[in-house]
Amino acid sequence: MLIAARCVDIDLGHGRRYVVLHLSSSEDLEPFVEYWTRLSEQGTDPNVYYAPWFFLPAAKNLSKKPDWQILLVWRIERTLGNVPVLCGFFPFVQQYRRQTGRVWSLWAHDYCFLSNPLIEDGREADVWESVLKYARQAEPRVSAIDCPLLSGEGLIHQGLLKTVRNNLSTTYQADHYLRATTPYLSDTEELLKQSVAGHHLREFKRLRRKLEGEGQLEYRSLTTTKGVDLWIDWFLELEAAGWKAQAGTAIRQKEADSRFFQEMVRAGLEQERLVMEGLFLNGKPIAMKVNLLAPPAAFAFKIAFDESLGKFSPGIQLELDSLQQFGNHETIKWADSCAAPGHPMIDRIWSERRVIQHLVIATGRGASDLIWGIRPFLRACRRMQKRWINQSKDYWKRFRSKNASPPLEVELTPKQTQKQPISHQEPT
Numbered sequence: 001m002l003i004a005a006r007c008v009d010i011d012l013g014h015g016r017r018y019v020v021l022h023l024s025s026s027e028d029l030e031p032f033v034e035y036w037t038r039l040s041e042q043g044t045d046p047n048v049y050y051a052p053w054f055f056l057p058a059a060k061n062l063s064k065k066p067d068w069q070i071l072l073v074w075r076i077e078r079t080l081g082n083v084p085v086l087c088g089f090f091p092f093v094q095q096y097r098r099q100t101g102r103v104w105s106l107w108a109h110d111y112c113f114l115s116n117p118l119i120e121d122g123r124e125a126d127v128w129e130s131v132l133k134y135a136r137q138a139e140p141r142v143s144a145i146d147c148p149l150l151s152g153e154g155l156i157h158q159g160l161l162k163t164v165r166n167n168l169s170t171t172y173q174a175d176h177y178l179r180a181t182t183p184y185l186s187d188t189e190e191l192l193k194q195s196v197a198g199h200h201l202r203e204f205k206r207l208r209r210k211l212e213g214e215g216q217l218e219y220r221s222l223t224t225t226k227g228v229d230l231w232i233d234w235f236l237e238l239e240a241a242g243w244k245a246q247a248g249t250a251i252r253q254k255e256a257d258s259r260f261f262q263e264m265v266r267a268g269l270e271q272e273r274l275v276m277e278g279l280f281l282n283g284k285p286i287a288m289k290v291n292l293l294a295p296p297a298a299f300a301f302k303i304a305f306d307e308s309l310g311k312f313s314p315g316i317q318l319e320l321d322s323l324q325q326f327g328n329h330e331t332i333k334w335a336d337s338c339a340a341p342g343h344p345m346i347d348r349i350w351s352e353r354r355v356i357q358h359l360v361i362a363t364g365r366g367a368s369d370l371i372w373g374i375r376p377f378l379r380a381c382r383r384m385q386k387r388w389i390n391q392s393k394d395y396w397k398r399f400r401s402k403n404a405s406p407p408l409e410v411e412l413t414p415k416q417t418q419k420q421p422i423s424h425q426e427p428t
Contacts, residue, residue, distance in 0.1 A: 008137075010130040016075075018130040019084060023070040026059035026091075032072060035086040039118050045154040046294035047116040050089060053267040054292065061260035062109045067094040069104050071134065073127050075120075087120035088127035092145075100371055103360075104135060105146035111260070113299070113338035114356075115149040116156050124159025132163060135363045143368035145361045152176060152355030160361075169361050170369040172376065176357035177341040180350040183334045184298075188324040195351035204316060211312040215282040219321045222276040225269045231276050232262055235288045239304035251302075268292065277325070279318040281309075287318040295331040300338050300346075319349055 010018040023029065029036065033052050040051040048054055073088030092104035106115040119127045135142045151157055164171055185191045192201055211217055222231050236252045244250040251257045268274025273294070279287040287305040291298050305315040326332055336354065337346045360375075362368040 008134055010133050012126055012129060015078070016126055017078075018087075018126065019074045019076060020130055020134045021072040021074065022134075023072065024068055026056070026063065026068055026070070029056070029070065032086065036072075036089060036118075039086050039089060039120060040294070042121065045116055045119075045151060045156045046297045047114050047118060048273070048292040048294035048297075048299050049112045049114055050091065050116070050118050051273065051294065053271045053273060054264055055091065057260050057263040057267060058109060058111065059107075061256045061263070062111070063107075066107070068092070069094045071131060073130050075123065075126075085120075087123045088131065089118035090131055091117075094142075095146075101143040101366075101368070102140055103144045103146050104142055105148060106150075108148045111257075111301075113149060113301075114151065114336070115147055116151050119156055119159070121155070124155050125162045126159075128160050128163040129166070132167060132169070132361070132363065136365055141365050142363055143365065144363060144372055147357075147359045147361070150357050150359050152357040160359075164361060167364070169364060170373045171362070172360040172372045174358040174360060174375075176355060178353040179341060179356050180337040180339055180343060180346045181334060181352045181354050182323070182337070182350040183352065184323070184326045184329060184332060186327050188320075188327045191323065191327070192320070192349070196349050200348060204313065204320065207312050208317055208320075211281070211309070211314070211317065214312075218280045218283075219318075219325070220278045220280055221325065222278075223269070223272070225266060228266060228269060231278070231288075232265055234278070234285045235276070235290065235302075235304060236261070238285055238288055238306065239302070242304060242307045244304075265290070277318060277322055279314055279321065287314040289318055289322060291322070291326075291335075293332060296333040298326065298332045298335040300335060316345060316349065319346070323349075 006022050008020045008022070010020055012018065029052075033056075036052050040046075040048075049058075069092040071088070071090040071092065072086060073090070074084035075087045077083050077085050091107045093107050095103050095105055097103065106117065108115045117127075132145070135145055150160075163169070182195065183191070196204070222228065236250075236258065239245075240250045240252045242250075245253065251261050265274060265276070273292065275291045275293065275298075277289045277291065278285045285306075286309055287303070289303045290301040292301050293299075303315055303318070305318070326335065334352075335350075337343070337350055339346045360372055362372040
């Protein structure tokens with residue numbers, strides 16, 4: 001099953017033997033889809049964006065000929081006759097920067113909002129250790145492993161921390177922030193009382209009554225491929241009619257993005273890993289949402305709404321309906337908003353948060369520890385410079401406003417306002 005020429009044995013001692021299979025193309029993943037799918041469905045820290053049904057359409061349509069460095073980590077199960085079992089999936093893309101050299105970065109495209117690698121439960125530290133050991137001996141030399149959208153909590157993060165500490169690895173946290181999440185409870189009213197301020201909740205209910213007064217208001221959902229083409233058209237048209245089209249981020253504006261979305265939605269529905277929701281007024285969609293499922297979690301992938309009805313907050317109305325529908329779901333227990341930090345809408349109704357970070361781990365080869373270890377100091381210098389510039393601007397702005405002379409106001413007498421004749425006589 002494994003190609004010996006591409007495999008490297010990693011012995012961690014105490015009978016812990018792993019094999020790293022290195023692939024240089026996303027097309028080489030096809031023979032391993034069955035094992036890959038099984039791995040993506042069993043982790044306690046799910047990442048739907050690296051599941052085969054989502055990842056393959058994205059790699060096919062969104063990747064612009066990246067330098068793939070995909071690592072499949074297998075554990076050798078001696079009790080089963082040395083049978084390899086897939087326990088880690090790391091889709092790296094190699095990037096070269098003059099200042100840092102070659103870096104392996106977990107792939108994160110415009111429609112990927114989490115870059116947690118897929119790791120088998122209970123093997124987190126061993127798999128990270130195997131990947132780090134492999135990167136240290138890779139040729140050409142790799143200076144660091146880049147994790148741009150890594151969860152800052154959970155077992156995968158804990159396994160990474162253990163590996164970093166054991167290897168005395170240098171790390172650089174380029175960014176970190178909080179992202180909204182929510183649990184799903186069968187008692188939606190109680191959940192909303194805990195999450196939403198009372199005056200906001202009363203306002204949402206008032207707007208709901210006004211929206212119902214505009215006609216027949218109906219919630220619908222799509223969980224099978226029946227009618228999928230119509231639902232895709234509805235969503236793309238609704239999104240393209242709003243602010244995203246003006247910002248140039250609507251899916252329909254790029255042919256490759258549109259192909260990816262259509263293929264991904266169909267694959268997700270076939271795998272029962274996607275749900276489309278809609279709020280319809282008189283049979284017309286006024287708000288739609290795409291949810292990606294990776295039990296026990298759901299990921300709010302995309303939402304669109306009719307901005308001409310913005311005074312009724314149709315997007316929030318759909319979110320409230322969605323909370324009620326998923327509150328009764330058998331396997332989905334919580335959801336990740338996938339929203340930007342401080343999102344004005346979702347932060348008002350989803351009360352819990354998860355940590356998302358951009359973390360770089362130096363491999364320790366060559367001067368990589370120095371290269372990445374000095375980064376926090378350089379960042380501190382840039383921030384100090386920026387603060388000094390801003391403070392100087394504020395100081396001079398206050399100084400000028402304080403010392404500015406008031407405009408002169410001269411009252412003219414009636415005689416002064418009359419036009420005087422011009423004299424051509426020389427002064428005496």
